[in-house]
Amino acid sequence: MEALELVRLNLLSPMVLAFFLGVFARLIKSDLAFPEALYTALSIYLLFAIGFKGGVELSQTPLAQVALPALATLLLGLVRPLLAYPLARRFLRVSRPDAAALAAHYGSVSAVTFLAALTFAQATGGRPEGFMPSLVALLEIPGLVLALLLAKRGSRRMGEALREVLTGKSVVLLLGGLVIGVLSGEEGMARVKAFFADPFQGALTLFLMDLGMVAASRLSALGQVGFRLVLYGVGLALLHGVFGVYLGHLAGLSPAGSAVLGAMAASASYIAAPAAVRIALPEANPSLYLAASLAVTFPFNLILGIPLYHALAGLLGG
Numbered sequence: 001m002e003a004l005e006l007v008r009l010n011l012l013s014p015m016v017l018a019f020f021l022g023v024f025a026r027l028i029k030s031d032l033a034f035p036e037a038l039y040t041a042l043s044i045y046l047l048f049a050i051g052f053k054g055g056v057e058l059s060q061t062p063l064a065q066v067a068l069p070a071l072a073t074l075l076l077g078l079v080r081p082l083l084a085y086p087l088a089r090r091f092l093r094v095s096r097p098d099a100a101a102l103a104a105h106y107g108s109v110s111a112v113t114f115l116a117a118l119t120f121a122q123a124t125g126g127r128p129e130g131f132m133p134s135l136v137a138l139l140e141i142p143g144l145v146l147a148l149l150l151a152k153r154g155s156r157r158m159g160e161a162l163r164e165v166l167t168g169k170s171v172v173l174l175l176g177g178l179v180i181g182v183l184s185g186e187e188g189m190a191r192v193k194a195f196f197a198d199p200f201q202g203a204l205t206l207f208l209m210d211l212g213m214v215a216a217s218r219l220s221a222l223g224q225v226g227f228r229l230v231l232y233g234v235g236l237a238l239l240h241g242v243f244g245v246y247l248g249h250l251a252g253l254s255p256a257g258s259a260v261l262g263a264m265a266a267s268a269s270y271i272a273a274p275a276a277v278r279i280a281l282p283e284a285n286p287s288l289y290l291a292a293s294l295a296v297t298f299p300f301n302l303i304l305g306i307p308l309y310h311a312l313a314g315l316l317g318g
Contacts, residue, residue, distance in 0.1 A: 007307045010120055016302055018205045022212020034210040042207045043271065047173035049196045050111055054133025055181020056189045061131050069261070072251040073135045076265045077142035080240050081107030085150050087236065092228055094288065100151030101277045101284035105293045106236055107143025108269030109136055111170070112211065113298065115204050117263030117306045124310065126256025137174040139264055141166070144273055148280045160280070170272035211298070218287070218295040229288070233268070233296030241266030241301075241309045245316065255310075255317030262309035266301055268293035 010016060025032040058066065084106040088099035114136050121128050145162060181188070189197070222229060244265025248258030270293045277284055 007304060009124065010307045011303060013120065013123065014201070014205050015116055015119065015208045018209040019212040019215075019299070019302060022209040022214075023216040024212075026213045026216035033213070034206075039207075039210055042203055042210070044169065044173060045203055046115065046200075046207060047111060047170055047271075048177040049200055050115070050133045050136055051174040051177025052181040052196060053177075053189070054131060054136070055178040055183075056185060057130030057181075058134050058178070059182045059185045061129075065129075066131050066134070068251040069129070069131070069135060069248065069253055069257070070138060072247040073138045073261070073264075074142060076240075076244055076247060076261075077107065077139050078146060079243070080265065081143045081147040081150065083239065084236055085147065087232065092232055095283075097151055097281045097284040098288055100147050101281050101289045102232075102292060103150060104144050104147035104277050104281075105268045105270070105273040105289050106240070106297075107147045108141075108273045109139040109143075109264050110267035110269055110293075110298060110301075111136055111174075111271070112204070112207060113267035113301050113306075114260065114264050116208075116302055117260045117309070119201065119204070120306050121256040121260055121310065126259070126310070127254065128256040128260045129253060132257060132260050134178055135261065136264065137171070137178055140171060140174060140269075140272060144269070144276060148276065151281055168272050168276065208302075211294070215294045215299060218291045222291055222295060229292055230296050233292045234300050237266040237268075237297050237300055237305055238308075241305055242312065245309050245313050249313065249316045255313040258317065259306075259310040259313035262313065263301060263306050266297075266305050266309065268297040270294050270298070 022032075081103040085099050085103035088094055088102045089096070092099070092102075094102070114133075118128060118132065148162070241262045243262075245258045245262035247265075248261035249255075253261060270290065273293070274286070274290065277289065278286075
């Protein structure tokens with residue numbers, strides 16, 4: 001399937017169209033808005049479901065099959081902030097706290113980008129490995145912690161920030177769901193499939209509509225920080241995405257699995273990272289890192305990045 005056809009299929013998916021609807025609603029100043037409680041409920045549902053389904057698949061997968069992809073994922077988690085930090089310092093010319101805040105966001109992972117990539121791979125006939133959701137948790141923590149260490153070595157706030165990372169809802173739900181899935185297995189999934197499997201795509205579509213409204217509200221920040229931030233967000237996504245696809249290929253993942261790992265690597269966090277950065281780096285500018293992750297990298301991956309990583313994985317996989 002050609003890259004342009006992949007882009008067309010991606011743009012016409014319900015999730016991407018819902019994202020555009022959210023952007024459009026905010027631009028025309030519609031009174032459409034999601035209650036905070038609904039946003040929280042949807043995020044809890046999606047994060048737990050990712051971990052749970054990954055755990056169920058992991059319970060059926062031999063350890064030898066997961067080992068290399070897991071090592072590749074951990075390597076990605078360490079390399080990404082080490083690229084994002086100096087690039088922010090030299091290319092964007094921002095302060096050390098701002099560079100570390102950006103590195104934290106680009107060192108972590110967007111669970112929604114992962115879900116969009118997984119859905120796209122399945123819609124185009126691919127079969128990503130069932131344990132892919134378990135890799136999200138592995139990518140979530142190392143890069144975030146390393147980025148905070150770059151800015152707060154020896155700081156008293158470091159311990160508090162680490163506690164926030166490890167006890168935050170993203171990590172607790174992903175790891176907790178993973179453990180529950182491993183312990184309960186297929187039998188456990190059969191009991192709750194009607195809630196955690198069948199409605200999953202609908203919940204994701206609503207969540208993306210809300211993110212479209214949030215992303216549109218951050219567009220004004222781009223005018224304040226300049227076009228360099230757009231280049232930074234797109235360039236890092238492409239660099240990390242290509243690296244992730246290549247590592248996935250070397251680790252023995254299928255083309256669909258490599259494409260999903262590339263999308264994970266290309267993403268930027270907007271759930272776990274902002275919470276940790278608020279504590280560890282209160283002096284960092286929220287408009288900078290939220291505009292980069294939500295208004296630049298997330299829509300780029302959703303619209304163009306995911307089909308590109310899929311096409312690259314197909315070329316590498318023959």
